[in-house]
Amino acid sequence: MKQRFRVVIRCSKCGEKYILRGRKKDSGGYETGFIRCVCGNEANLKVDVTPE
Template identity: 65%
Template sequence: MTTANRYRIVIRCPLCGEKYILRGKQNENGEYETGFKQCVCGNEDRLIIEATPE
């Protein structure tokens, strides 16, 4: 993985306010792959995801 295709991903949970900062890459479907599954409060679906290239 080169730095050209890496992204800084910020995931925020609107239910509990938790914030996660991860690194990942974008797949062919336009989704970001970080390995993140769910928030500590159990929220899997309603997440705010922001991505910026590194």
Template identity: 55%
Template sequence: MIEEKRYRVVIRCPQCGEKFVLKGSRKEDGTIQTGFVRCICGNSSHLYVDTAPE
């Protein structure tokens, strides 16, 4: 059985300064899935993302 590792993901928006702290899991292609789509200001392209294993 493969154990799915969880990651702490911090997303910061430089346009409005909002910060989001989420939990995510790594997909088979290497990306981390959190379900985050866009910031509350509407920004979906220019975001700072930091990840760390839990």
């Protein structure tokens, strides 16, 4: 079983904050199911990851 991580995503465009749980992908990055902010921003996001 893979370790889970707490992923905090903050939109730099509107300031919205999302707190999600995710797992590390084999190809790098984290899988959380997050696609885009409610303002439509997909690229300009700040991501902080900490182990659970």
